[in-house]
Amino acid sequence: MPVDLSPDATEAEAYAAADAWVREHLPADVLKAALGAEWPEVAAFVADPERSTPWFAALGDAGLSSPTWPCEHGGLGLSAASAGAVTEAVTQYRVGRTMADFVGLALAGPTIIAHGTAAQKERFLGPLARGEHRWCQLFSEPGAGSDLAGLSTRAEQQADGTWVVNGQKVWSSFAHLSDFGLLMARTDPSLPKHRGITYFLVDMTTPGVEARPLRQMTGHAEFNEVFLTEVELPADAVLGELNGGWAVAITTLMQERNGLTGRPAVGDGKADELLRRAHGNGSLEEPVLRDRLLRMLVEERALQMTTLRAYAEAGRGAAGAEGSVRKLVNAQLEEEAGALAAEVDPLTALSWPAGGAVPAPVEEFLAMKTTSIAGGTSEIQRNIIAERLLGLPKDPDPEKDKPFSERPRTS
Ligand SMILES: Cc1cc2nc3c(=O)[nH]c(=O)nc-3n(C[C@H](O)[C@H](O)[C@H](O)COP(=O)(O)OP(=O)(O)OC[C@H]3O[C@@H](n4cnc5c(N)ncnc54)[C@H](O)[C@@H]3O)c2cc1C
Known part of the structure; x- marks a missing residue:
């Protein structure tokens, strides 16, 4: 109700x-x-x-x-x-x-709402909202991360309209726990690289889908390599237009960027938590550390207010190229927070019982780069800001209109 x-x-x-x-x-x-x-x-x-x-x-x-x-x-x-x-x-x-539902709620839902058929909306949105289905994002490949349109996972249409997919994805968060995946695959290599891609909704229990967890330096294994071998997909697994997957992916990527800029509220954040810890163990007395913590508090509040304003101005969807500015700033703040976590509590960061759980400051230190890579690296956000917001010329790409199959392989 x-x-x-x-x-x-x-x-x-x-x-x-x-x-x-x-x-x-x-x-x-x-x-x-x-x-x-x-x-x-x-x-x-x-x-x-x-x-x-x-x-x-x-x-x-x-x-x-x-x-x-x-x-x-x-x-x-x-x-x-x-x-x-x-x-x-x-x-x-x-x-x-939880974070394991980020792809489902923040990416899959809005992308299906924007591009899905009535049947796809009916099938997926209710269970997603109720937490019955978990989703993962099968975009990145060993040879296609920042240059996502260079992906080479191949989907071939069969005479009866179904598809057979072969390829490999990587860094697929929570894929080993997921029921469905958002997949980008090349459906027409004779078209230029952005134009021959189609977007699919994949049931992760389909034979031929194999998720292998990758151990991270934090000790967790949230990422996966996902191998797709002769995976048969039904015709209605396509989301959006045939060979129009890039436009669908832009919806997902904008939502992702927007979702990685912090919540649209002004108040208790990472800096507040670090200040509490520093106050608790006395390290706040150290003037240089105190200065860095207070600087971070001010920057975090400024980001929160900017995010709130962006949401208020954008009506029912806050996604846009401006999200790149907020994501870039958030990534910088998270790196600073990771470094400060260790400096505020150096004893815990440097020594903890053998075999014990990794303490919070160490985990935060080791994970500090997450947001500067996930959802498009900080360098890519700078490129987007330069091209779409500042109007600077694009990186030249003489191969842009060549069929994908005729482009020189870069990896
Ligand atoms: C925590 C986390 C979760 C993730 N989850 C998922 C997921 O669920 N699904 C998924 O599909 N992917 C996921 N990824 C992968 C992520 O999207 C990619 O790692 C990211 O897009 C970068 O791609 P890459 O690792 O191939 O690096 P590369 O693209 O090889 O980049 C290497 C370096 O070169 C720089 N670079 C590349 N191109 C340019 C350019 N044109 N201009 C300037 N610099 C450039 C990059 O900034 C980077 O520093 C995740 C990553 C992280 C860290």
Whole structure:
């Protein structure tokens, strides 16, 4: 049953309705833990599928997991700013959907809404909102990351309209846990590289799809290599136009960039958390460290306000080339936060019991580059800013209009 909110609800109304709903429906022990800032207990609830599965289903039925989506597809039809307020209300209790659902909720949903057929919307959006399906993004390849349009995974159409896919993807986050994948594959190598690509929605249980986890330096294994061997896809797996996959991918990439710029709310952030730690262990007394922490606090607040403004100005979708500026700044802040995490608490960062879990400051230090690579590197964001916002000339590409099959191989 969706929360009783008009699509024209203001941010304050949206926040109040979502907050009241969470207080009413969250299991009492978890609400008590959240109100008492007992975060390990809240995290245990979210990590326990027996308890969190029904909770996420209820959150989805209420429209609170996908507040910008149309009402008929599991959303509340809210503006980006009011939807941000909903997310903020849920996030304060730390009981929203996790990072493993980022691709599904932030990328797959909006891309299917923009390009899907009625049948695709009907099939995928409701289960996505309720947390029944997890999605992964099968874009990057060993030879195609920043130059995504250089991808060589091949999909060949059969006489009956079905497809056979062969190729390899890499860095596919949570693919080993996913039910469906967003796949870009080359369908016509005789066309120039951006024009011969088609976008597919892939059932990850299809024979021939094999996800192999890759161990990261944080010790986790969230990434995968995904091998696609003679994978048969039905004709209705195509999302958007045949050979028009690049335009569909742009929707996904803009959403991704936008989703990696922090939430549209001004308040407690990474700098605040680092300041609390520094205050707690006395390192805040160190003037150079204090200066860096306060500088980061100011920059983080400025980014939060810019993100909030971008959402408010953009109505029901905040994606655009301007998102590159925010993603670039967010990536820089995350790097600084990773470095500061270790400097605020050097003893924990340098020594922890053998065999014990990696402590938070070490994990944050090791993961500091995440946002400067994922969703398009910082160099690529600078290129987008230069070309699309500043109007500078594009990098020359003399092969641009050549058929993909006639271009020299770069890898
Ligand atoms: C945490 C994380 C999660 C990810 N999740 C996914 C996922 O789920 N699905 C998926 O498909 N991919 C995923 N990726 C992959 C990510 O999109 C790519 O790593 C990224 O696009 C860069 O591609 P690459 O690694 O091939 O580097 P390359 O493209 O080889 O780049 C190498 C270096 O060259 C620079 N460079 C390249 N081209 C240019 C240029 N034209 N101008 C200036 N500099 C340039 C880059 O900035 C970089 O520093 C993830 C990556 C990370 C870090």
